[in-house]
Amino acid sequence: MTHLFDVTVIGSGLVGSSLAIALQHSGLTVALVEAAPPPLREQPREDERNLALARASTTALQTLGVWPRLTGTATPIRRIHVSRAGEFGTLRLDAARAGVDSLGAVVPARALAAALQQELDLCTRIHRYVPAQLRDLRVSADRVELNLQTPDGETTIATRLLVGADGTASQVRALTGIGTDTIDYAQTLFVCSLLPQRPLDGLAYERFSDTGPLALLPLADRRAGFVLSVPTPEAAAVAALDDAGFLAHAQQRFGWRAGRFSRPGRRSAHPIRRVVAQGLTAPRCVLVGNAAQTIHPIGAQGFNLGLRDALTLAELLIERHRGGGDAGSDALLQTYAARRREDREGTLAFSHGLVQLACNPARVLAPLRSLGLLLLDGLPDAAGGIARRGMGFRGATSAYALGVRP
Template sequence: MTERTDILVIGGGLVGASLAIALDAAGCDATLVEAAAPKREPPPRYSERNLALARATVNGLRSLGVWPHAEAAATPIRRIHVSRVGEFGSARLDAAEAGVDAVGWTLPARELGHALQLRLDACTALRRRAPATVRALQPVEDGWLARIDDADGERELHARLLVGADGTASMVRDALGIEADTHDYAQTLFVCTVTPERPLRGCAYERFSDDGPVALLPLTDDRAGLVMTVAADEAERVSALDDEAYIALAQQRFGWRAGRLRQPGMRFAHPIRRAAARRVVGPRAVLVGNAAQTIHPIGAQGFNLGLRDALTLAECVIGAADPGDADLLHAYAERRAPDREGVMAMSHGLIRLACLPQPWLGPLRSLGLLSGALVPPLRDALVRHGMGFRGQPPRAVLEQVP
C-alpha cells in the first residue's frame, strides 16, 4: 500500500527537524523520515559539541517554539574578539554598540537536539517515521516515490515535494543527479568543553595561525567550548594526547587571554571538507542544510545557514496549492542564492586568507581586521551578517515579524 503526503522530508537532524516543525505549525501535510530513533535522555555537560547560534537563528527557534526548551542551557555572546598570532591587528565587535543584548548564543548541540525532540513531540499534523531506512527514491510523474523500512516493515511513500535534509553524503542529492563541488581542507576539527581560569563573560574568541583557527566560546557555569583545528596529518597524534598534553597544545595555540584552561571534557574529532551542491532544486525536490552545502566550520555558520534554508522553504510552500511547483522551487533557489553564496565564499576565503603562512600578508590582514572593527559601514555590515541577516531572510528570523 502506498501512503500519500504533500511534503516528504528525508533527514531528521537539526535542519530537517526544524523544517518539519515549521510545516506542522502551519498545518501542512508533511512526513519526516528519521534514520535514528528519537533520543530523550538528558545530555551530558562535558562531552559536547557546541554550536554558536546567530541572533537570527535564535529568533527563528523562538518562532518555532523550540527556544523555550533550550534557553536555560544557552549563553549569550555579547562580544567577539578576532585576532591572529604574531600580528598587530584585531577586531572587537560589541552587541551593545549594535543596539542589541547579544549578537548570538552558544548552546551544546545535544541540548538543541533535545529541544527539537520535545517540540516534535508536540506536533499534531506531522507524521514521523523513525527509525527508518530509505531503500530507494524514484521520480514519478507527479512527485517522488520513496521505499522505506521502519518498525512496521517496508512501505511506500508518495510525495509531491521531496526535501533532502540528509546531510553531506545526501542520498536525495544523488537521486537527483546533482553533483557537488568538494574540497578537502586537510584539517581535522577537535571540539571539547573546558573551564577557563578567567570566565569569558559573554566574549567569544576566534584566533588564527598558520596551523588553523582556534575558538573559545562562552558556556553556562563559566565553562567554555574549545574548538581547535589541526592539520589532518597531525590528527592521530593529537587524538592520542592525554588531557594534560592536549590542554598544553590548546594553550599554546590560543594564548592566555582566558588564563589557564582546565577540566577538558570528552574530545570529538571531525575531518573538515567542503561540499557545495551545484544546484539546490530539481524536479519536485529541494536540498537544504548540509545536503545543499557543507562548509568549513570557521565562523560557525553551518547550522545557521541551514536553518535559514528550512525557514525560507517553509515560508515558500506554506499555503501553496502545489508545494512541488517548478516556479515555486526556482523562486526559493533565487531567494536563497545571495545568503548561501555569500556565506560559502566567506568561510572558504577566510580560512585560506587568515591561515596562509606568507609573512607579507600580515600587515594586510591586520589592516583588514582593524578596518572591520573601526570603519562604521564595514563594522555594521560585519555585525549584521554575523547575526544572520543577509540577503532576504525568512520572516521568522526578523526582529519584528511584519
C-alpha cells in the same frame, strides 16, 4: 493505497526537525522520515559539542516555540574578538555597538536536539516514519514515489515535494543525480569544553594561525567551548595527548587572553571537508542544510545557514499552500533557489575565503591582514555590516528570523 503527502522530509536532524516544526500548523500534509529512533534524552554533559547560534537563529527558534526550552543552557554572545597569532590587528564586534542585547548564543548541541525533539513530539499533524530509510525514488509529473525500508519491511509513500535534509552523505542528493564539489581542507577539528582562568562573560574568541583556526566560546558555569583545528597529519599525535598535554597544546595555540586553561572535557575529532551540492533542486526535490552544503566550521556558519534554508522553504511552502498551489512545482523550486542565492553564495565565499586568507602562512600577507582588521575595527559602518551578516541577516531574511510566523 499509497499515502500521498504534500511534503516529505528525509532526515530528522537539527535542520530537518526545524522544518517539520515550522510546517506543523501550515495545513500541508507532512511526513518526516527518520533513519533512527530518537536517542535517549540524557542530561547535557560538559564535554559535548557546542553550537554558536547567530541572532537570526535564536529569534527563529523563539518563533518556532523551541527557545524557551533552551534558556537554561544557552549562553549569550555579547562580544566577539577576532585576531591572528603573531599579528597585531584585531576586530572587535559588540552587541551594544550593534544596538542589540546579544549577537547570538552558544547552545550545547545535545540540548538543542532535545529541545527540537520535545517540540516535534507535540506536532501531532506530522506523520513520522521512524525508523525508516529511503531506498529508492521515482519522479513523475505530479509526485515522487518513495520506497522506505522499515523494521516491518518495505513501504511506499508518495509526495508532492521531497526535501533532502539527510546530511553530508545525502541519499536524496545521490538518488536525484545532483553532483557535488568537494574540498578536503586537510584539517581535523578537535572539540571539547574547558575552564578558562578568566570568565568570558559573553565574550567569544575567533583566532587564526598558520595551522588553522580555533575558537573559544562562552558557556554556563564559567566554562568555555574550545574548538581547535590542526593539520590532519598531526591529528593522531594531538589525539594521543593526555589532558595535561592537550591543555599545553591548546594554550600554546590560543595564548593567554583568557588566562590558564584547566579541567578539559572529553575530546572528539572531526575531519574537515567542504561538500557543496552543484544545485539545490531537481524535479519535485530540494536540498537543505548539510545535504545542500557542508562548509568549514570557521565562523560557525554551518547550522545557521542550514536553518535559514529550512525556514525560507517553510515560508514559501506556506505562501504557496494558501494560494492553492502545488508544493512541488517548478515555480516554487525556482523561487526557493533564487531566494537562497545571495545568502548561500555569500556565506560559502566568506567561509572558504576566510580559511584561505586568515590561515595562509605567506609572510607578505601579515601586515595586510593586520591593517585590514584594524581598519574594519575602526569603521563603525564596516564593523556593523560584518556584525549584521554574522548575526545571520544576509540577503532575503526569513519572517521567522524577524520574529513573525508566516
